[in-house]
Amino acid sequence: MLRFDLGMILIATDEFSAGNKLGQGGFGSVYKGILPSGQEIAVKRLAGGSGQGDLEFKNEVLLLTRLQHRNLV
Numbered sequence: 001m002l003r004f005d006l007g008m009i010l011i012a013t014d015e016f017s018a019g020n021k022l023g024q025g026g027f028g029s030v031y032k033g034i035l036p037s038g039q040e041i042a043v044k045r046l047a048g049g050s051g052q053g054d055l056e057f058k059n060e061v062l063l064l065t066r067l068q069h070r071n072l073v
Contacts, residue, residue: 008035009033011036012034012035012043013031013043016029016031016043017031020032020033027044027046027047027057028047029044029045029047030042031043031045
C-alpha cells in the first residue's frame with residue numbers, strides 16, 4: 001500500500017481546490033489529485049461533522065486496500 005503525507009496530498013489536490021472536487025458523499029468530498037509523477041488519483045476528505053466514526057472509516061480503508069486499480073491510492 002502506498003502512503004502519502006498531508007503535504008503531498010495538499011500539493012496533488014491543489015490544497016483541495018474547488019476545481020478539483022469530483023463529488024460529495026454523506027461522509028465527505030472526493031477530490032482529483034495529480035502526483036508529481038503525473039499519475040491521477042482520487043482523495044477522499046472526511047468532513048468534520050460527518051458522523052462517520054473511527055470504526056467506519058477504518059472499515060472503509062480496509063475495503064479499499066483490497067481493491068486494485070491503478071488510480072486508487
